[in-house]
Amino acid sequence: MLKKGSIAPDFELKATPDQNIKLKDFLGKNVILAFYPADWSPVCSDQMALYNEMLKYFTKHNAQIFGVSVDSSWCHLAFQQDRKLHFPLLADFEPKGEISKAYGVYDEEAGESKRALFVIDKEGKIAWSYLSPKGINPGADGILDALEELK
Amino acid sequence: MSTLKPIVSKIDHIQGSDNASIEIVEYGDYECPACGDAYPILKEIEETFGHQIKFVFRNFPLQKAHQFAFEAAVCAEAAGLQNKFWEMHDALYENQYRIAEGIFEELAESIDLDLEKFKLDMDSSAVKDKIEKDFESGVRSGVNGTPSFYVNQAKFDGGVADLYQMLKESSE
Structure with a gap:
């Protein structure tokens, strides 16, 4: 798993069936990646x-959050609508799990992303990362503490 | 290990004895079904352990998931300004299945609140601020869903049934 101080690997992933998100477009903003x-x-x-x-x-x-899993953009879309989620869910779908692997948070056995959080600073460096046990929702206190330290 | 921030103080709604050895804090949402399920079990815990238990409720309304959660929290806090927080808290959970537009005044009437004052307090920004502060304290304390429980300030990783079990075992 990538740790504090590493450069966050760039990616381009589908946020909807016809819209891609590139990490490097968010330089100048803090980014939260929630792999699940x-x-x-x-x-x-x-x-x-x-x-x-x-x-x-x-x-x-000044932070943008993205959820990331190996589900397809169509699955994300249905999930997002059902739960009324107002932030993008990215599809690490093809090649499957490529970005999760780049961040060191892919579970080969389950074929899914692990439950992991990254806070990336305005220069694109990882400021904080956290791996949560699979069944445990890590909450948001760690994210807020990390964002506060960036000030 | 997540801990309660800030610790329980006079601004909280507290039920039970000041000298209780076990302090349970719930972060809850009046429209959350799991909180509704926890409500009777918490009552049972309070009855079983009596003066050993101090119970505190803090608001954690999931507004985007539950349409009336915030308004329900406002309603309980407004009742609190007439010293009837717990009456309203109980009424909301007991009527959770029919929470909808218009129910708040009906419940206010049923527990004999001064309706004029209640209506004014429902619009009060101080009441809304209190709920926002509760929510923020929950996030800071590591709340990851509702209901979340803290026992003597430490986050309890489990549901209300696990909580009951743990209390039973520790009292044996």
Whole structure:
């Protein structure tokens, strides 16, 4: 898993079936990457629901959050609409798990991303990272502490 | 290990004895089904352990997931300004299945609140600030869903049934 101080590997992933997100377009802004195993599973849903409530806190810290899993953009779209999520979910779908692997948070056995959080600073460097046990929703206190330290 | 920030103080809603050895803090949402399920079990815990337990409720409304969660929290806090926080808290959970537009005044009437004052307090920015502060304290304390429990300031990783079990075992 990539640690504090590493350059965050760039990526281009689908946020919707016809829109791509490039990490390097967000230089100058803080970025939160929340890798999670799968859409629809109960723990992740709670985790994403929590981040959904916290968008105004992230905005206050000039931060953009992205969820990342190996689900396809169509699956993300349905999940997002069902849970009324107001932030992008990125599809690490083809080649499967490529970006999760680049960040060192791919679970080869399950074929899913691990549950991991990264805070990336305005220069594109990893400022904080955290790997959560699979069944445990890591909450958001670590993210906020990391964002505060960036000031 | 996540811990409660800030610790319980006079601005909190506290039920039970000041000298209790076990302090349970719940971060909850009045429209969250899991919190609704936890409500009767928490009552049972309070009955079983009596004066050993101090119970505190803090607001953690998931506004984007639950349409009336914030308004329900405002409603309980507004009742609190007439010293009837817990009556409203109980009424909200007991009527969770029918929480919708218009129910708040009906509940206010059912617990004999001064309705004029209640309506004014429902619009009060101080009440809304209190709820926002509760939410923020929850995030800081590592709340990761509702309900989340803290026992003597330490985050309890489990549901209300696990909490009950743990208390039973530790009292044996």
